Amino acid sequence: MEQDQQAGHPSEENALTEQAAAWFLRMQQSDTNDVEQKAFEAWLAENEAHRTEYQQYVQLWQTLDHLEQKPRKKSRSTVTWIVTLAILFSSLHWLTRHEEMITTAIGEHQQIILADGTTIDINTDSTLRLALYGFTRKVTLERGEALFRIGDERLRSFEVHAGNGILRDIGTEFNVIKEEGNVTVAVLEGAVEVGIDHQNDTVRLLHGGEQLTYSAYDLSEISSTDKETVTAWRKSRLIFRETPLEEVIRQINRYHSRPVRLGDPQLNTLRVSGEFNSADRAGLVQALITLLPLRASELDSVTLLTYEK
Known part of the structure; x- marks a missing residue:
């Protein structure tokens, strides 16, 4: 099993998780003052990791709050309970951190099933890196082709990195091919958000039956695709x-x-x-x-x- 060289040290990541949780808890209270607000904004501005970690708690809060059947005021005890749950949730996933490099030979197919029910079918002559920890479910397709059928878990986003693009799942099934500098994304069911690194104006939303191709310098128009043709390689x-x-x-x-x-x-x-x-x-x-x-x-x-x- 190969480790992602860019991954941070677990103790540093735990400290960041606790800082984000503490700030989230404080920002939900009605008695925050200007000094605390400025300190919070300064903490967010320090680096992207702070903003990303804090956003995870915002998303968790929105998800759990949405599940409540009756609207009610968010009390201090409710917020405390949710943040405590989030910390425990994160700690558990740090303990079960999983990173792996998977490679198929020419002519070989392989299927892996993640704990959350996500299935990844990997086609011939392909390499992908899998990283599961904390609030992160990330796959990097180094080369080749893979078909993703995403499980039901919604507390953690699922991202596929291929070339200079980031694909974010919105409850779906999609196929990705990376070869000769080009990446083709075909959505079979649901929807996928396709974003290009450092180009906020090039985000595209693909729905079932649509595909596009991108490279380091170009992004194609969205076109139609055929599920039978795209997935034929599995048979x-x-x-x-x-x-x-x-x-x-x-x-x-x-x-x-x-x-x-x-x-x-x-x-x-x-x-x-x-x-x-x-x-x-x-x-x-x-x-x-x-x-x-x-x-x-x-x-x-x-x-x-x-x-x-």
Whole structure:
């Protein structure tokens, strides 16, 4: 199990949790004075970690308060009870801190199920880092593809970091692919907020049946997507619909260590439609030379596709 090098020391994180809880408790009282208010604002302004930790208590308060069936005044004892619960909740999760690096080999699929019911299916040749602690549920997709089905827990946000983007779940199922500097997010159910680092004006909200692609320099328009096509890989299937041959070859090569190459750039004008078994490399090559005017030559390290003469 690899540890996240940017994670803080547990004792420092516990101290920050206690500070945020103390400030939250004090700010709920009606007798706060100007000196305390200024001290609180100065504490918030010190760094982003203070603001983030304090916001967790605000979110917890709003969640628990929403669960109350009858409106009632927030008494000091109620606030104290909620903050105490929050501290205990956080302490428990610091004790059960979990960080892990997960990697799949070429052609391998893997599924993991988190304690909160979240399921992550990981596709071929992928690497992701999982971090679960405190109020944090964070996955960083280093490369490859993963399908997320988020559990019912709502006290902690679920974030996926991929490239220079942050994806925030809003109760949903979504697929993420990171390859060659591009990240594609396809939402199957629910909604996902897509934000780009340091660009507050580029936040997009994707709903079920929508997708977009972003890179370090560009963010595409939102387009429609098809659930069957997006999730076909979970059943070891590849679905193509008038897909350029170059893209078909790229997809095949994701699942097999011996690559297929095009011998002529003009071959990319050819299009492929159909459903294929991603695990059957020989069958994939045979299907291409049957459907298209191609021939396959087996060289030392590659299979070369050229026009049939």
